[in-house]
Amino acid sequence: MPLQPVILSGGSGTRLWPLSREAYPKQFLALTSEHTMLQETVRRLDGLDEEHPRQAVGQIDPIVVCNEAHRFLVAEQFRVMGRRPAEIILEPKGRNTAPALTLAALSAIRGGSDPILLVMPADHTIRNEVGFRAAVADACVIAREGAVVTFGIVPSKPETGYGYIRQGPAYGVEGLAGSAYLLNGFVEKPDVATAEDYLESGQYLWNSGIFVLRASLWLGLIERFRPDIAQAVASAFEAATHDGDFLRLDAEHFGACPSDSIDYAVMEPLARDTGGANPPAVVVPLDVGWSDVGAWSALWEVRDQDAAGNVLDGDAFVHDARNNLLIAHHRMLAAVGVEDLIVVETPDAVLVVSKAHAQDVKAVTQFLQHEQRNEYRHHQRVHRPWGSYEAIGQGPRYQVKRLIVKPGESLSLQMHHHRAEHWIVVSGTARVTCDEKAFLLTENQSTYIPVGSSHRLENPGTIMLELIEVQSGGYLGEDDIVRFEDRYNRGAKETH
Numbered sequence: 362m363p364l365q366p367v368i369l370s371g372g373s374g375t376r377l378w379p380l381s382r383e384a385y386p387k388q389f390l391a392l393t394s395e396h397t398m399l400q401e402t403v404r405r406l407d408g409l410d411e412e413h414p415r416q417a418v419g420q421i422d423p424i425v426v427c428n429e430a431h432r433f434l435v436a437e438q439f440r441v442m443g444r445r446p447a448e449i450i451l452e453p454k455g456r457n458t459a460p461a462l463t464l465a466a467l468s469a470i471r472g473g474s475d476p477i478l479l480v481m482p483a484d485h486t487i488r489n490e491v492g493f494r495a496a497v498a499d500a501c502v503i504a505r506e507g508a509v510v511t512f513g514i515v516p517s518k519p520e521t522g523y524g525y526i527r528q529g530p531a532y533g534v535e536g537l538a539g540s541a542y543l544l545n546g547f548v549e550k551p552d553v554a555t556a557e558d559y560l561e562s563g564q565y566l567w568n569s570g571i572f573v574l575r576a577s578l579w580l581g582l583i584e585r586f587r588p589d590i591a592q593a594v595a596s597a598f599e600a601a602t603h604d605g606d607f608l609r610l611d612a613e614h615f616g617a618c619p620s621d622s623i624d625y626a627v628m629e630p631l632a633r634d635t636g637g638a639n640p641p642a643v644v645v646p647l648d649v650g651w652s653d654v655g656a657w658s659a660l661w662e663v664r665d666q667d668a669a670g671n672v673l674d675g676d677a678f679v680h681d682a683r684n685n686l687l688i689a690h691h692r693m694l695a696a697v698g699v700e701d702l703i704v705v706e707t708p709d710a711v712l713v714v715s716k717a718h719a720q721d722v723k724a725v726t727q728f729l730q731h732e733q734r735n736e737y738r739h740h741q742r743v744h745r746p747w748g749s750y751e752a753i754g755q756g757p758r759y760q761v762k763r764l765i766v767k768p769g770e771s772l773s774l775q776m777h778h779h780r781a782e783h784w785i786v787v788s789g790t791a792r793v794t795c796d797e798k799a800f801l802l803t804e805n806q807s808t809y810i811p812v813g814s815s816h817r818l819e820n821p822g823t824i825m826l827e828l829i830e831v832q833s834g835g836y837l838g839e840d841d842i843v844r845f846e847d848r849y850n851r852g853a854k855e856t857h
Contacts, residue, residue: 362505364409364497365447365476365576366423367465368402370435370483371455375726376656376719379710380688383738388483389434392654393663399438399483405490406479412491413498415536421476422447424468425483426461429453432607433746433849446606453612458570459626460618463583463594466576468608477504478579480572480623486663488650495538496647500573502536508641509582509631510573511544513566515648519556522655522720524549524568524624532643544632544642547624566646570653572623578640579627587626593618604850657703657712658719661686675706684716708741708751746849747772748820750830760837764818766791766826771819773847780834780841782810784818789826792819815845 374387381387388399396404409420422445427435429451439446450464462480469476479497487493500510513526529545547568551559559565584591593614600611631642652663661684664672670684677687678695682702687694689706696704703719705712714722729737742751747770754761766772766789774794784791785807792801793808794817801821802808810816812834820826844851 362575363419363421363474363476364406364501365421365465365469365478366403366406367462367469367478367480368399368423368425368483369458369461369480370399370425370427370431371452371458371461372482372484374484376722377654377660378722378726378729379705379707379712379736382736382740384430385434385740385744386431386484387654389431389438392660393486397438398486398654399435400442401486402481402483403439403442403444405481405487405493406497408491409494409497412494424448424450424465426450426452426464427483428455429609434744436606437746448608449606450608451610453610453615455620456615456618457620458623459583459587459621460590460594460615462572462579462623463591464598464610466579467595467598469576470580475575475577477501478572478574478576482570482653485569485571485651485653488663490649492649493647496645496649497573499537499539499541500645503532503534503541503643503645504573504575506534507578508532508574508643509578509628510541510643510645511628512569512571512647513644514569514651515646516560516565516567519553519560520567521550521553521556523653525551525559525565526568526644528564528566528644528646532641539645541643541645544628544644546632547629566644567651568624569647569651570623571647572628582627582631582639586630587619587621589619590621590626656719657686657705657714657722658716661703661716686716710736746770746851748825753829755837758833758835758837760832762830762832764826764828764830766818766820766828768820768823768825771848772817773849773851774815774817774845776813776815776843776845777834777841778813778843779836780832781812782816783831783833784808784810785829785831787827787829789820789824789828790822791826791828792821793817794819817846 370388372386373383374381377387380390389397391397406420425435425446432451435449448468503510525548527545529543532541532543597610597615600614602609631639652659654660661672666672671679672686675689676693677689680697682696683700685696686703687696691708694706701716703714703716726737742749748765748767750762750764753763786802786804788804790801790803795810796814
């Protein structure tokens with residue numbers, strides 16, 4: 362029975378603003394290593410069969426469920442690793458983890474198999490990956506016997522930001538290397554006193570959001586406990602279409618699907634069952650340096666610190682300072698005589714917050730979202746399937762951007778009603794289409810695209826194409842675009 366990894370990549374990571382933003386959230390950032398959090402999740406299972414040959418599960422490529430707006434980011438991160446996912450399923454709207462897992466289970470059984478699903482959020486970090494793989498091997502042994510398995514994180518402190526799992530009697534099956542327990546219930550995020558009692562009792566674990574079970578078992582459980590979710594997801598999946606590397610769901614059917622988590626939809630009613638009518642719910646304790654990196658204070662905890670407890674990332678300097686997190690990627694950042702601060706610098710925003718109030722960063726993102734500020738959704742550098750662009754200057758009736766086009770890629774054939782554009786090549790070679798003309802530009806050459814002209818920019822070379830785009834006109838919004846042809850099959854509302 363093979364192991365089918367399922368990676369849920371729908372989070373927005375708003376508490377890690379300004380590095381994490383709606384259009385480029387934390388799972389696509391390299392926060393804890395040279396690899397992004399999504400890439401670390403993919404790599405985390407490498408070596409599983411070699412390390413546990415007696416419990417070998419025959420791991421296969423992961424299924425990824427993600428927001429439709431992030432599809433090119435997911436595909437690019439796999440490409441950089443030299444890997445391919447089994448499928449990238451696109452959610453037109455976020456509907457929480459229960460519908461997402463149902464989609465992955467339907468995809469997993471489509472070829473007639475019934476694999477064990479290992480369901481992992483894309484934005485967690487685990488320091489001891491060898492220990493994690495050992496726990497996964499045990500969980501697969503239990504799942505083969507027909508149980509639903511989740512991992513409970515052994516708590517290291519009275520944490521009030523996590524939900525907890527209450528463990529029951531020991532659960533044993535042949536072939537286990539570690540311990541397992543019947544799951545005796547879920548409890549919500551506690552206050553400090555309650556969290557201290559949980560820690561002292563030794564009977565409570567943090568809820569990790571990681572699950573292991575057979576695909577067919579999940580489909581049966583979601584049909585039993587939430588038939589409305591099962592029906593809506595099945596309808597959206599049956600009407601789905603393939604678009605290159607992606608599986609596009611039917612938006613109308615999926616939009617009608619209720620939103621619910623795996624815990625609320627299935628795990629909690631399963632844990633309440635005492636009559637034995639349902640399969641057992643089992644929790645495997647996990648003590649592997651896990652973190653969901655849900656706030657800046659959590660990132661400070663998992664990063665390497667200097668002798669004074671400071672974490673410095675980028676061009677940062679401290680003097681007589683303790684227990685701070687400083688991130689500076691675009692300019693010099695200095696902190697003197699401060700303690701327990703988080704300072705994060707980006708080209709268009711700077712965050713300063715005490716570690717004790719790290720969870721309150723959501724107040725900033727709520728303000729930005731309410732005011733419809735661009736800093737909520739985008740970084741200054743905006744990623745596109747063909748490359749990226751960033752604004753480097755603007756004023757009345759003009760805007761200047763730096764465009765990077767990857768080798769072999771091209772922007773869509775498009776037209777603007779309100780702006781003209783000048784393109785100046787900085788490096789590389791550009792193939793330009795402007796109305797009926799097509800020509801090449803090389804370094805230091807330029808061209809002019811009049812208002813209303815159909816045009817396309819391509820990189821026919823083998824190195825990155827970098828150019829400066831100067832826009833001029835009465836309206837310079839990103840929605841002033843009429844797209845005629847596009848190799849990426851983007852909709853009318855997707856800019857550039």
